[in-house]
Amino acid sequence: MATLGLVEYPDAPAEVRAVYDDIMATRHINWINNFWKALAHDPPTLRRTWESIKQIMAPGALDPLTKEMIYVAVSATNQCAYCIASHTAAARKAGMTDAMFAELMAVAGMANETNRLASGYQVEIDQPFKT
Amino acid sequence: MATLGLVEYPDAPAEVRAVYDDIMATRHINWINNFWKALAHDPPTLRRTWESIKQIMAPGALDPLTKEMIYVAVSATNQCAYCIASHTAAARKAGMTDAMFAELMAVAGMANETNRLASGYQVEIDQPFKT
Amino acid sequence: MATLGLVEYPDAPAEVRAVYDDIMATRHINWINNFWKALAHDPPTLRRTWESIKQIMAPGALDPLTKEMIYVAVSATNQCAYCIASHTAAARKAGMTDAMFAELMAVAGMANETNRLASGYQVEIDQPFKT
Amino acid sequence: MATLGLVEYPDAPAEVRAVYDDIMATRHINWINNFWKALAHDPPTLRRTWESIKQIMAPGALDPLTKEMIYVAVSATNQCAYCIASHTAAARKAGMTDAMFAELMAVAGMANETNRLASGYQVEIDQPFKT
Amino acid sequence: MATLGLVEYPDAPAEVRAVYDDIMATRHINWINNFWKALAHDPPTLRRTWESIKQIMAPGALDPLTKEMIYVAVSATNQCAYCIASHTAAARKAGMTDAMFAELMAVAGMANETNRLASGYQVEIDQPFKT
Amino acid sequence: MATLGLVEYPDAPAEVRAVYDDIMATRHINWINNFWKALAHDPPTLRRTWESIKQIMAPGALDPLTKEMIYVAVSATNQCAYCIASHTAAARKAGMTDAMFAELMAVAGMANETNRLASGYQVEIDQPFKT
Numbered sequence: 001m002a003t004l005g006l007v008e009y010p011d012a013p014a015e016v017r018a019v020y021d022d023i024m025a026t027r028h029i030n031w032i033n034n035f036w037k038a039l040a041h042d043p044p045t046l047r048r049t050w051e052s053i054k055q056i057m058a059p060g061a062l063d064p065l066t067k068e069m070i071y072v073a074v075s076a077t078n079q080c081a082y083c084i085a086s087h088t089a090a091a092r093k094a095g096m097t098d099a100m101f102a103e104l105m106a107v108a109g110m111a112n113e114t115n116r117l118a119s120g121y122q123v124e125i126d127q128p129f130k131t
Numbered sequence: 132m133a134t135l136g137l138v139e140y141p142d143a144p145a146e147v148r149a150v151y152d153d154i155m156a157t158r159h160i161n162w163i164n165n166f167w168k169a170l171a172h173d174p175p176t177l178r179r180t181w182e183s184i185k186q187i188m189a190p191g192a193l194d195p196l197t198k199e200m201i202y203v204a205v206s207a208t209n210q211c212a213y214c215i216a217s218h219t220a221a222a223r224k225a226g227m228t229d230a231m232f233a234e235l236m237a238v239a240g241m242a243n244e245t246n247r248l249a250s251g252y253q254v255e256i257d258q259p260f261k262t
Numbered sequence: 263m264a265t266l267g268l269v270e271y272p273d274a275p276a277e278v279r280a281v282y283d284d285i286m287a288t289r290h291i292n293w294i295n296n297f298w299k300a301l302a303h304d305p306p307t308l309r310r311t312w313e314s315i316k317q318i319m320a321p322g323a324l325d326p327l328t329k330e331m332i333y334v335a336v337s338a339t340n341q342c343a344y345c346i347a348s349h350t351a352a353a354r355k356a357g358m359t360d361a362m363f364a365e366l367m368a369v370a371g372m373a374n375e376t377n378r379l380a381s382g383y384q385v386e387i388d389q390p391f392k393t
Numbered sequence: 394m395a396t397l398g399l400v401e402y403p404d405a406p407a408e409v410r411a412v413y414d415d416i417m418a419t420r421h422i423n424w425i426n427n428f429w430k431a432l433a434h435d436p437p438t439l440r441r442t443w444e445s446i447k448q449i450m451a452p453g454a455l456d457p458l459t460k461e462m463i464y465v466a467v468s469a470t471n472q473c474a475y476c477i478a479s480h481t482a483a484a485r486k487a488g489m490t491d492a493m494f495a496e497l498m499a500v501a502g503m504a505n506e507t508n509r510l511a512s513g514y515q516v517e518i519d520q521p522f523k524t
Numbered sequence: 525m526a527t528l529g530l531v532e533y534p535d536a537p538a539e540v541r542a543v544y545d546d547i548m549a550t551r552h553i554n555w556i557n558n559f560w561k562a563l564a565h566d567p568p569t570l571r572r573t574w575e576s577i578k579q580i581m582a583p584g585a586l587d588p589l590t591k592e593m594i595y596v597a598v599s600a601t602n603q604c605a606y607c608i609a610s611h612t613a614a615a616r617k618a619g620m621t622d623a624m625f626a627e628l629m630a631v632a633g634m635a636n637e638t639n640r641l642a643s644g645y646q647v648e649i650d651q652p653f654k655t
Numbered sequence: 656m657a658t659l660g661l662v663e664y665p666d667a668p669a670e671v672r673a674v675y676d677d678i679m680a681t682r683h684i685n686w687i688n689n690f691w692k693a694l695a696h697d698p699p700t701l702r703r704t705w706e707s708i709k710q711i712m713a714p715g716a717l718d719p720l721t722k723e724m725i726y727v728a729v730s731a732t733n734q735c736a737y738c739i740a741s742h743t744a745a746a747r748k749a750g751m752t753d754a755m756f757a758e759l760m761a762v763a764g765m766a767n768e769t770n771r772l773a774s775g776y777q778v779e780i781d782q783p784f785k786t
Contacts, residue, residue: 042364044710048707069201070200078246086257098566104201107205108201112506113505114184116472116502117180120497125216129219176499176502179576207381208378210377210734212384215384216384233700236379236697240376243375244371244375247367247371250343251346251366265612301772304623311633315769331721336770337766347784366717368711370725373742375704378735386689388741426653427648428638453627459593463593463628467636500591504599504611510563517606601771603770608775636767
């Protein structure tokens with residue numbers, strides 16, 4: 001079989017359930033999305049990925065909404081349909097309005113364009129940007 | 132010759148100088164970075180790109196600092212050395228602290244990781260993320 | 263029409279059938295997957311691609327399982343859904359266990375993360391890595 | 394040692410020299426660029442890559458200049474500095490003017506932008522584009 | 525809701541209708557594809573993107589067919605399913621034959637391969653490609 | 656300043672030194688490469704990244720050499736010069752021969768090519784690869 005399927009809560013071993021419980025408690029939700037149910041086939045990766053996400057996406061010098069929007073911009077750049085769908089939903093939940101989404105997309109699109117103009121024109125880094 | 136070199140201000144035709152002047156006035160700076168001097172070989176692309184950037188990066192539903200950080204995240208994802216250097220400098224000028232940069236990098240790095248876990252595990256989009 | 267459709271065996275010209283026959287004989291299978299049926303619209307590309315794949319994926323300094331896992335890692339990095347599905351199936355057929363798949367994904371995910379941390383932090387290559 | 398260095402003509406084994414000779418004869422040049430000198434550490438890959446390039450880049454339904462420009466567009470998209478430099482030089486040799494290069498870059502840049510707008514907005518493929 | 529849906533002509537505000545009308549007039553068609561209907565949620569991006577596309581894709585130093593083929597090559601490199609479908613259709617409408625498509629794919633595929641060989645072998649740019 | 660520079664051991668705070676010490680002890684080396692010295696500006700990311708790498712790259716269902724080769728394949732795909740240099744060195748230290756490197760590159764290059772052929776030809780996933 002090519003895909004591993006999803007590990008549902010009732011079928012999950014204790015170490016997986018512990019992560020599922022923490023995800024639901026941290027996010028104040030009562031369901032687990034497919035990403036975690038797929039990773040659950042590998043409990044160490046499930047735990048490490050969740051612990052990393054939980055630490056990285058917590059409020060800090062940047063607020064959660066800004067972090068989710070950065071996540072969407074990267075996911076759109078990489079053409080990851082699952083991640084675009086899930087993190088756009090997360091960003092909206094964190095307060096992203098239609099106007100903010102539109103500007104986020106405009107910036108991400110433009111960055112992808114100028115990234116190629118800079119490389120295609122073989123532009124050298126200016127001295128002031130190095131020091 | 133493979134590269135076109137840079138169009139310096141004294142050698143630039145009037146239509147290029149007009150863009151250079153607008154860049155310096157808009158950004159309150161007195162120099163032009165290499166990206167624009169390379170694009171200046173193609174005045175229509177120079178003007179269109181600058182007008183787009185000016186419109187997109189202006190304050191709106193998102194503030195300029197957030198926009199510059201999104202630009203850095205995309206540029207790091209695409210491995211564009213020039214764009215990473217120039218937009219990191221721009222983000223710092225707009226107020227990005229070391230702590231904010233660190234969190235920005237952590238989010239961008241994590242997004243790149245989970246983008247591949249989601250695709251590699253062939254995770255299907257959850258119904259709640261579709262509607 | 264945007265897509266070319268698939269060239270099925272009974273409809274295939276002799277030069278395409280010859281490649282199909284070699285694919286089935288080499289892989290000990292009795293069907294052709296869609297990738298080849300699509301390329302068959304361009305017999306020179308079909309032949310060249312198959313001959314290259316046959317040469318590259320054969321046992322050598324690396325065993326076929328390692329090669330298929332590298333293929334999956336690259337395909338997940340590029341978000342190619344077709345290639346992820348087909349080469350994950352091939353890797354499993356070559357002996358990849360669930361535990362091996364999990365570690366492969368963990369490495370590929372981590373590499374994608376640190377690739378961006380290295381570029382975003384503008385890290386210079388250490389002298390010992392150059393010589 | 395991390396890098397393998399370059400295989401220069403006088404030091405090359407006969408099978409490598411045969412490829413070098415064919416490259417110089419086919420391209421009407423009297424030197425070998427570093428890409429081939431690096432691949433020469435692996436003669437089967439050297440030969441296979443050269444034979445594929447020779448077949449693919451030959452005049453056909455598309456002329457060599459168009460093919461070189463497509464090569465540049467892909468290389469700029471992938472941020473491959475070596476490939477951008479070498480194929481821009483090849484395209485110029487094949488007749489690419491500054492004006493053609495400028496339009497090529499404009500199209501490649503725009504495609505990279507709209508690729509992300511299409512994915513970020515989660516746009517579904519229109520029925521007329523499917524059939 | 526994660527996705528914004530599509531803005532159909534009868535529901536579109538005047539500024540959006542004006543862009544739709546210009547798209548249909550410029551392309552001599554009587555329908556609007558989903559990409560524009562999605563962008564229409566953000567009229568400034570809709571207008572700017574359309575004006576850029578109209579300018580960039582117009583006949584110039586490169587003909588429209590060559591431009592559409594470059595667009596397809598970039599979109600395939602980025603794995604953007606929507607863009608591959610829509611621009612392959614546009615290229616066919618502009619005159620791309622099956623033989624041209626096959627060669628376009630062969631070049632784009634090969635460029636993606638050698639881009640990685642060049643970077644993986646850490647090939648340095650030859651002096652003649654720099655000057 | 657655009658770049659943060661490197662945190663050298665004598666200047667490092669205790670929590671950073673602890674990670675440096677663990678890196679050197681785990682890898683049986685007496686120096687720290689630049690990647691970690693750059694991340695050290697953000698101790699939580701330094702620690703999390705190192706702990707993840709240590710866990711992921713340890714011997715398991717896959718041996719360390721296979722893991723390093725997967726790392727190189729992904730890094731070459733992403734055009735990350737730093738990561739290609741550092742992980743090629745690590746793979747060689749783990750036992751990668753020239754012949755293994757050559758096959759690794761051949762597979763990674765081919766995967767990048769067929770990824771684009773599969774997407775460009777809009778190939779649908781075969782039923783046997785889904786179940």
